[in-house]
Amino acid sequence: MSSSDQPPRTSGSIEHYDAVIIGAGVSGMYALHHLREMGLSVRVYDAAKDVGGTWWYNRYPGARVDGPGSPFYCYTFSDELMNEWDWAETQSEQSAVLAYLEHVADRFDLRRDIQFETWVQSARYDEAAQRWMVETSTGVRASAQFLICAVGALSTANMPDIPGIHDFAGECYHTGRWPHEPVSFAGKRVAVIGTGSSGIQAIPEIAREAAHVTVLQRTPQFAFPAGNRPVTPEEMAEARANWDLVRATMLANPGGFPWKTHTRSALDATPEEREALYEKLWQRGSFRFFGDSYNDIAISEEANRTMADFVRGKIRKIVKDPKIAEKLMPDHFVMTKRPILDNGYFETFNRDNVTLVDLREDPIERFTPESVVTRTGEHPIDMLVLATGFDAISGSMLRLNPTGRGGVSLKERWRDRFHNYLGLTIGGFPNLFMVHGPGSPGVFYNMPLGAERQMNWIGSCMRRLREKGLCAIEPTADSEETWASEVSGIANATLFPRTDSWWTGANIPGKPRYFSAYLGGSLYYHRISEVAAKDYEGFVFEPARRAEDAEAS
Numbered sequence: 001m002s003s004s005d006q007p008p009r010t011s012g013s014i015e016h017y018d019a020v021i022i023g024a025g026v027s028g029m030y031a032l033h034h035l036r037e038m039g040l041s042v043r044v045y046d047a048a049k050d051v052g053g054t055w056w057y058n059r060y061p062g063a064r065v066d067g068p069g070s071p072f073y074c075y076t077f078s079d080e081l082m083n084e085w086d087w088a089e090t091q092s093e094q095s096a097v098l099a100y101l102e103h104v105a106d107r108f109d110l111r112r113d114i115q116f117e118t119w120v121q122s123a124r125y126d127e128a129a130q131r132w133m134v135e136t137s138t139g140v141r142a143s144a145q146f147l148i149c150a151v152g153a154l155s156t157a158n159m160p161d162i163p164g165i166h167d168f169a170g171e172c173y174h175t176g177r178w179p180h181e182p183v184s185f186a187g188k189r190v191a192v193i194g195t196g197s198s199g200i201q202a203i204p205e206i207a208r209e210a211a212h213v214t215v216l217q218r219t220p221q222f223a224f225p226a227g228n229r230p231v232t233p234e235e236m237a238e239a240r241a242n243w244d245l246v247r248a249t250m251l252a253n254p255g256g257f258p259w260k261t262h263t264r265s266a267l268d269a270t271p272e273e274r275e276a277l278y279e280k281l282w283q284r285g286s287f288r289f290f291g292d293s294y295n296d297i298a299i300s301e302e303a304n305r306t307m308a309d310f311v312r313g314k315i316r317k318i319v320k321d322p323k324i325a326e327k328l329m330p331d332h333f334v335m336t337k338r339p340i341l342d343n344g345y346f347e348t349f350n351r352d353n354v355t356l357v358d359l360r361e362d363p364i365e366r367f368t369p370e371s372v373v374t375r376t377g378e379h380p381i382d383m384l385v386l387a388t389g390f391d392a393i394s395g396s397m398l399r400l401n402p403t404g405r406g407g408v409s410l411k412e413r414w415r416d417r418f419h420n421y422l423g424l425t426i427g428g429f430p431n432l433f434m435v436h437g438p439g440s441p442g443v444f445y446n447m448p449l450g451a452e453r454q455m456n457w458i459g460s461c462m463r464r465l466r467e468k469g470l471c472a473i474e475p476t477a478d479s480e481e482t483w484a485s486e487v488s489g490i491a492n493a494t495l496f497p498r499t500d501s502w503w504t505g506a507n508i509p510g511k512p513r514y515f516s517a518y519l520g521g522s523l524y525y526h527r528i529s530e531v532a533a534k535d536y537e538g539f540v541f542e543p544a545r546r547a548e549d550a551e552a553s
């Protein structure tokens, strides 16, 4: 293996690496560190100007970590890192997470192997060379034995296609592409489309400053108090002192959170007991509302109703105008859309400068240069905020659209569903590895920890391949089928697939609509370890075709 301290091998204008990583967010940064530690030559490309991915792009007001909360939304691979970084708040704001990631980049000298402001335009598997050929927007071309796609499960912004939207002449911002310069709402009439996590975080902040906010709501949501508060020095000290135990708890928890799992059914508690517990958890806030309540909320309709009714009751109490409260009333199973933590979202509708438009009964017809027109009237606006989320989980892979064996593109391969094995690999795309891809726990897990665990598996797989003197690995069609059945079998035992959400692809027209994430929690990591222990059961290997490639290994 060549070392990344050496300049890349080049032939003509092509740079040669052991591995190319696409993306310098939480996942790509760890991937770089890990593969460099293994002694591989690695190059990372990212379209952004610096590290951070999600946290570099999502600078909208109110953008914060929610689950599991600080100091546990962090890397776990370095005790020194844990010891030297202090978190100020339990729900760290975007700038704090970005500062942490910048610190990680400095500390592990990551930037020297990252090329920023570089869009990977194409990635093609050259079957003869058994290497990935990558072309970028800057003209740099690279080849690599391994292609790591750390392209982000929430990184491809979903831009709504509404008649006249491009004619709107005022300021227009997508929350996931927020400007780096300060945005002033003062004195402005602002419309916000979207009431998912980003919209619900941003709306209270915008309403505090703007002259008027029109919230254009398609789906009423369940939102829970964030319970944000300072992380005390004692808490930081305790997390550090018990770090081994905390980490072990995170590894065992289904979501990668530092809490013990519990086995209480909501249906075993009396209504009074449930109400008391929900109230206690509501007052405390945070994702622990789910972690510390009951284990059948996402499985049993009856159990689900107990929590949903509790939150609906809270909305009725908080929102003073009963007609507005009814418009805010969610009617899906609680937790079956991405749970949202808020900082005064429902209270915002008690303000005089906020109007709620229920798009189910009053849909948007069009935009004009200075307004949004709904069925019942025109709303003059100066600014439009698109909190319309992402083409999630599979969107960034499809946007990259790598080409595998036989010139088959990923868009062709994934036309009907997101074929994969272990959420890490795709048949016909040898040596391509995804982090947080479809078929993995991805967004259902504490994502920095998930990235580390997936990347450790990928690194071991690469090492094994090279130890065996082999060149390429890819899954069989049968193993992809078996994995798809396992993933959908687990999902179908829950209420999740029964709700339209970005988890099911329902927010993107034309996208295959099904639940593609692995919901078995930490079981996933047992499964992928088991496959590795059985010498990568379900995969086929390919020896090196050419002597020079074997040598390069």
Ligand SMILES: Cc1cc2nc3c(=O)[nH]c(=O)nc-3n(C[C@H](O)[C@H](O)[C@H](O)COP(=O)(O)OP(=O)(O)OC[C@H]3O[C@@H](n4cnc5c(N)ncnc54)[C@H](O)[C@@H]3O)c2cc1C
Pocket (backbone or CB within 6 Å): 022, 023, 024, 025, 026, 027, 028, 029, 045, 046, 047, 048, 052, 053, 054, 055, 058, 063, 064, 065, 066, 067, 068, 069, 073, 118, 119, 120, 121, 150, 151, 152, 153, 154, 155, 198, 396, 399, 400, 435, 436, 445, 446, 447, 448, 451
């Ligand atoms: C507002 C917000 C709050 C969140 N809060 C939490 C939380 O509390 N807990 C949690 O676990 N997760 C949270 N997430 C999810 C978050 O996305 C992950 O935690 C994590 O940051 C993902 O890191 P990543 O490296 O996998 O992807 P990303 O951070 O999305 O990075 C992907 C990178 O790939 C680059 N890229 C993609 N395609 C290309 C290409 N073709 N060429 C070049 N570059 C490319 C992008 O520019 C981007 O920088 C949140 C997400 C958002 C948006």
